[in-house]
Amino acid sequence: MKNQKKFILEESRIPTHWYNIQADMKNKPLPPLNPETKQPMTAEELSRVFAAECSRQELDTQNRWIDIPEEVMEKYRYYRSTPLVRAYALEKALDTPAHIYFKNESVNPLGSHKINSALPQCYYCKQEGTTNVTTETGAGQWGAALSYAAKVFGLEAAVYQVKITMQQKPYRSSIMRTFGAAVTGSPSMSTRAGKNILTLDPTHPGSLGTAISEAVELATITPGCKYALGSVLSHVTLHQTIIGLEAEKQMEMAGEYPDIVIACFGGGSNFGGIAFPFMRHNINDGRNTEFIAAEPASCPKLTRGVFRYDFGDEAGYTPLLPMFTLGHGFKPANIHAGGLRYHGAGTIVSQLIKDKMMHGTDIPQLESFDAGILFARTEGIIPAPESCHAIAATIREAKKCREEGKRKTILFNLSGHGLIDMPSYDRYIDGDLQNYTISDEEIIRNTEGLYKA
Numbered sequence: 001m002k003n004q005k006k007f008i009l010e011e012s013r014i015p016t017h018w019y020n021i022q023a024d025m026k027n028k029p030l031p032p033l034n035p036e037t038k039q040p041m042t043a044e045e046l047s048r049v050f051a052a053e054c055s056r057q058e059l060d061t062q063n064r065w066i067d068i069p070e071e072v073m074e075k076y077r078y079y080r081s082t083p084l085v086r087a088y089a090l091e092k093a094l095d096t097p098a099h100i101y102f103k104n105e106s107v108n109p110l111g112s113h114k115i116n117s118a119l120p121q122c123y124y125c126k127q128e129g130t131t132n133v134t135t136e137t138g139a140g141q142w143g144a145a146l147s148y149a150a151k152v153f154g155l156e157a158a159v160y161q162v163k164i165t166m167q168q169k170p171y172r173s174s175i176m177r178t179f180g181a182a183v184t185g186s187p188s189m190s191t192r193a194g195k196n197i198l199t200l201d202p203t204h205p206g207s208l209g210t211a212i213s214e215a216v217e218l219a220t221i222t223p224g225c226k227y228a229l230g231s232v233l234s235h236v237t238l239h240q241t242i243i244g245l246e247a248e249k250q251m252e253m254a255g256e257y258p259d260i261v262i263a264c265f266g267g268g269s270n271f272g273g274i275a276f277p278f279m280r281h282n283i284n285d286g287r288n289t290e291f292i293a294a295e296p297a298s299c300p301k302l303t304r305g306v307f308r309y310d311f312g313d314e315a316g317y318t319p320l321l322p323m324f325t326l327g328h329g330f331k332p333a334n335i336h337a338g339g340l341r342y343h344g345a346g347t348i349v350s351q352l353i354k355d356k357m358m359h360g361t362d363i364p365q366l367e368s369f370d371a372g373i374l375f376a377r378t379e380g381i382i383p384a385p386e387s388c389h390a391i392a393a394t395i396r397e398a399k400k401c402r403e404e405g406k407r408k409t410i411l412f413n414l415s416g417h418g419l420i421d422m423p424s425y426d427r428y429i430d431g432d433l434q435n436y437t438i439s440d441e442e443i444i445r446n447t448e449g450l451y452k453a
C-alpha cells in the first residue's frame with residue numbers, strides 16, 4: 001500500500017525469543033565484581049537479591065536466543081505487537097528527505113516500554129517461590145509497570161519512589177496504588193539507608209540511587225522478597241529486545257532497513273531493546289547502521305563520564321559494575337525527564353561504546369521539549385519527557401540529511417507517552433524551564449577514587 005502509516009505484526013508473528021547480544025560481542029563486558037572481595041560475582045551470589053533466572057541471564061555470554069516463557073508471551077499479547085509508524089507529518093515539518101520511523105512503545109496500559117521486563121521478572125519470581133517484590137522508581141514508569149506485573153503473577157509489590165518526582169508526577173503513584181502496590185517516597189525513614197541519607201540532608205529530594213538503596217535493603221532483610229530493577233542490568237535490556245525484534249520484521253514490511261537507530265538513554269534498556277537486534281547485523285552481516293543514544297546534557301555519562309567500576313546505587317549495595325559513570329554520588333539536576341537522571345550506563349553499552357559500535361549524544365532540556373512539542377503537533381502523540389530526547393536527536397539527524405541532501409532511513413524508539421507528565425509541559429510552555437550543564441571539575445570530583453576497570 002502506498003503511503004502506509006502503520007506496520008502492525010499479527011500476534012502469531014510476535015517473536016518468541018529475546019536476543020542476547022553478549023553471545024555475539026567480540027569483547028564481552030567485564031564481569032560485575034563483589035565490592036568486598038573484588039572477585040567476579042557468580043549467578044548464585046546475584047540471586048540473593050535478584051530472581052535466580054534473571055541472575056543467570058545477567059551473566060549469560062553463550063546463548064544468543066533466550067526462550068520467552070509461554071506465560072509471559074500470553075501477557076505480551078495483551079498489548080503487543082506495538083505499531084511501527086512512519087512519521088510523515090514530522091518529515092514534512094522538517095522538510096527532510098529522510099524517512100523517519102518510530103516504534104510506539106507507549107501503547108500499553110502503563111504507557112512505557114518498562115512493562116516488557118516487569119512481566120518476565122515477576123513471572124520468574126513467582127516460579128521460584130518468591131512472594132514479594134520491591135523496587136525503586138524515578139518518574140514512576142517502572143514502579144507502575146512492576147505494580148501491574150506483580151498483580152498479574154500474584155505477588156505483593158513495595159515501591160520506593162524518588163520523592164521529588166512523586167511531587168512532580170503525582171498520578172504515577174495513584175496508578176501504582178490502583179494496581180495494589182505499597183508506595184513510599186525516598187529517602188524515607190523506613191530503612192537504614194534512608195535514615196542515613198536524611199540525617200545528613202533532611203531536605204534530600206531523592207534520586208534513583210537513594211530509592212535503589214532502600215529497595216535493595218528491604219529485599220535483603222525480608223524473607224521471600226526479591227528486588228527487581230527496571231534498567232541498567234543486562235537481563236533487563238535482554239527482555240527489551242522484543243522491541244527491536246518486532247521492529248526488524250516491521251521495517252521489512254515497510255521495505256526499508258534503518259541507517260540510523262536512536263533511543264533515549266537512562267540506564268540503557270529501551271536503547272538496547274531497539275538497537276541490539278539491528279546491531280547483530282553490524283556484528284555478523286556487515287551492515288553499517290549507526291546507533292545513537294540520546295542522554296540529557298545535565299547527566300552526560302556516555303559523552304563525558306569515565307569508565308570505572310562503580311556501584312549501581314548511591315549507598316553501595318549493588319555489585320560493582322564496569323561502566324561509564326559520573327560517580328554514584330552524582331546528584332543530577334532536577335530535569336523533568338526523571339527516567340534519565342541516572343549516573344551510569346549498563347555494562348554492555350559501556351563495552352559497545354569502548355568498541356565504537358555506538359555513540360552517545362547529549363541533549364539540553366529545552367531542545368528536548370522543543371522536539372517533543374513539534375512531535376505532538378505533527379504526529380498527535382504527546383511523548384514522555386524522556387522520549388523527547390530521542391526525538392530531538394532524530395530531528396538533528398533529519399536536518400543533517402536536509403543539509404547534505406541525503407535520504408537516510410531513521411528509526412527511533414518512542415519509549416513512552418507524556419500524558420502523566422503534563423505539568424512539565426505546562427512549565428515549558430510558560431517559559432519556566434532551563435538548561436543545566438555540569439563542569440569538568442564536578443565530574444572529576446565525583447569520579448575520583450572509583451575502582452579502575
Ligand SMILES: *Cc1c(COP(=O)(O)O)cnc(C)c1O
Pocket residue numbers: 112113114141142230231232264265266267268269270271339340384386387415416417
Ligand atoms: C525509564 C524510562 C526511560 C529510561 O530508561 P532506559 O532503561 O534507559 O530505557 C526512557 N523512557 C521512558 C518512557 C521511561 O519510562
